[in-house]
Amino acid sequence: MGNEGRNAHGRFLASDLQICTVTEDSATVSWVTWDADISPGETPVGMETAGRLEIWPTNTRGEMRTVDSPADSAFHVLTTGGLKPDTDYSFRATSHGTPATYSPATVLAQYGAQGIVHPEEGYRFRTLAKLSGTYLGTIVVANDLHLGETADGNIIAGFPPAAVSAPGAEPYPTVMTESVIDAATRAGASHLFVNGDVTSENRPAEVELAERLFKAFPGALRTTRGNHDRPHRFSSGAEYAAAPPLAGKDSPGEYSDAFGSAFEPRQKMWVEHIPYGDLRVIGIDSTHMDAAGGTIEPQQFTDIEKELASRPNQPTIILLHHPMTRDAAWSHVGGPAFILNDADMLRLQRLIAEAPGVRLVCSGHTHRARRDTPDLPTRATYLETPSAKNWPTGATHLRIHTDGIYVNFRHAMGDAAFEWARRTRWTYFGLAPLLGLGPVEARNLVVRW
Template sequence: MSSLSARALRSVATVAAGGLVLARSSPEVARQRRPTDPDPGDPGDAAAALVAEEVLHGAAGAATHAADLEVTTVTDTTVALTWTTYGGAVRTPYGPARPAVAAPETVLLGPADAGPPPVVHHDDRPRGVHHVVIGGLEPGREYRFECRSGPLRATASLVATRRPGSPELTGRFRTLDAPTGPRLARIAITNDTHIGKRVRATGVPDAPERQLAGLVADARAAGADALVVNGDCTDANTPAQVERFRRIMNGAGRLGRDWFAVRGNHDNHPQGRPGRRRRGGAGEPIPDHFGAHFTARQRHFTGAAGPVRILGVDTSLPHLEGGHIGEAQFAAIGAELAADPERPTVVFGHHPVTSCAGASNIGGPGFILPRAQSLRLQRMLAGAPGALAMFAGHTHRTRRGGADIGGVDYCERGAAFGHPVGWTMLDIRAGGYLVSFHRTADPGCLELSARTRWSVFGMGPEYLLGGLADRNYLVRRPIG
């Protein structure tokens, strides 16, 4: 995805403002925004008080509060909770922002039917960005929780996290049911790493490189059998950027066995000129520096994670911001699927392909794969019983869509660079698969994410984060 245009800014502003009006007009939200005499011993009242503003004045006199509460990850046995302790608002060249200030952290969590939640995590080491993972939970069970920065309760800030029934607002979440059957593969997924991009919001020249290195370490530690980077690996298609990307990714193991890279539109940009793009797909010849290390233009690739086939599709053309799949690649994909249609298969392509993705992304239908090509690809995948899901990047957002044809799962995943900075684990079992989004947990990466949270005048996260059910979900189906 390229930098947000003025039209995109207006679109995000409209979405955020409209959602904010709806959220604030909701009786549920209104009740929780104005709690009356909550009983601190009643977890229900404590949840209602989560959105009451709690302010602490530090030595400098600036208001401090704990905000941006997110239930980032929910699996069958774990939950990841993220929030930030903020100081007073400041103005920056990229809009208003609130700097993070250091504070200790505490998490209270327990079964919803077992009384007030106990303290399950406490760390006196002060930090501004808080990310706590709690394990050992029971599948399919409801829990109550509360996060604190010192004496301050963390509150939800985004429209996406303040919708009626959202766990950040209610103080409750339910773990996913456990996937059944023996494990077949664990595939880590990320996209839009944009190696080489310089973002003044971070103040760190090599922010994308640091974030990718942290992500690779997390995916390896989580036991992923393979890691797929789904496009926009580089920001501007220079030899140096491609080489830096590959050097960092080699930390995941061997290319073609332990990790794979799909081409994105930025990997086709005129060398070093990421802003030079057209929708028409015509222009001067562009050297293929990405193809010198990876798959040539408009060629698919296949790999494996255990018995699961990894199918990478090149949906990009030079000078084209939207998607494209040529005739030769369609024929090759069809032959690959026809050779073993029952084999469990996960498909990766940088551009989203469904009509709902085209209608809902800020770039419009021209930003994704053209409709005729999209329907053709969906028919091919629907005709292969082993095709499980197709994952996309490009929009930088986390959103689970719906197929126009067939029952394959189509999903856009959040970016490795920017906000919220993370990756997805696809845990495939014989009885189905579990999808979960994970923040890159390295403290430096969390700090960089907190800085980019204020880009697009603080409205970017409204578009990018997605809902809890977009980030984490379970699909039951026989596989194998």
């Protein structure tokens, strides 16, 4: 679906409009132009067009701001700055004068059924309220890189049809990881946190690739372990033969753990003290040995409890791969077995509720943007953040101020990243935006200390 236009290349459809990022003074909008002459049964192909983004205060069109694509492209990601905080804006995105429109999947993801009933609301947004405190620095949270993976979108046994990298192209997990690192570097981030699923299956070659790519980031980098990074049995395949064994005096000898040797030991929390704002980031390993769901073992819980009790009011961000609310469990197709188990999630929520300095809890795993409702009263915001490697592609940037945090999802940038994004958009029978994009306010918000 999309609005049909024409240029020198032929007929195109301007579609897949989405509001990527809304800050206190800027907005980023993306859309794709598809070859209109490709039949519905064929793989969609992008067509290069000239893009333009127009943004104006909803009640004052005379104050319009316009930005054009630097070059013709099939994938447009345009940003307009100079906006006013806490203000309603309207916008229009066009390719060769043809307005881009939403796909039904994107409408439902960003606005729910309300977007179908009142489609005009989809062409408006409100900038974030302005924090009054001093800017201190930026940290970036990414998740679900899946380095070493070769097919995106499979659930079981090659179903549904997957997206794969173009012949001769750099593997898509590498492309997206490089894009995340480049964006974090350009943002001047002091820290990059990769919140689980660094690798596809914790193979030694995948861990070595991660180490090599991570060296490009000039700041501090920490990881949490995701279910794909769990220890694997040596018997899982010949590729594990050279992997170091799982560390620990009580560890069963049949397991390898290249990830633990290179990054973080299994079921061990860590603390990273950010050198500004008295900010503490706590990373938690929420992985099972042999399952996709989440668990926290007793010793790690003891360590978490001691750390939070030592300074309960210290500004704190918690990272763990698995979502940890019943809201997350029952709103995801994987159900409760896919996230942190019920007893552990409630225990961890109690610890967070007793530590009022914890204001943000970020998880990955579901590859979607969602703001979850906790089961216990708390001042903390619980977020599921989008995957780096599939639609919408990107990472979450946290701009730290003395009185709070701007939380903003940033789309992956660069021609290779755009090419891959176009491919992954059509996974899950074209429903990737519905499953992963999430509401604008789940990707762009203010968290106050």
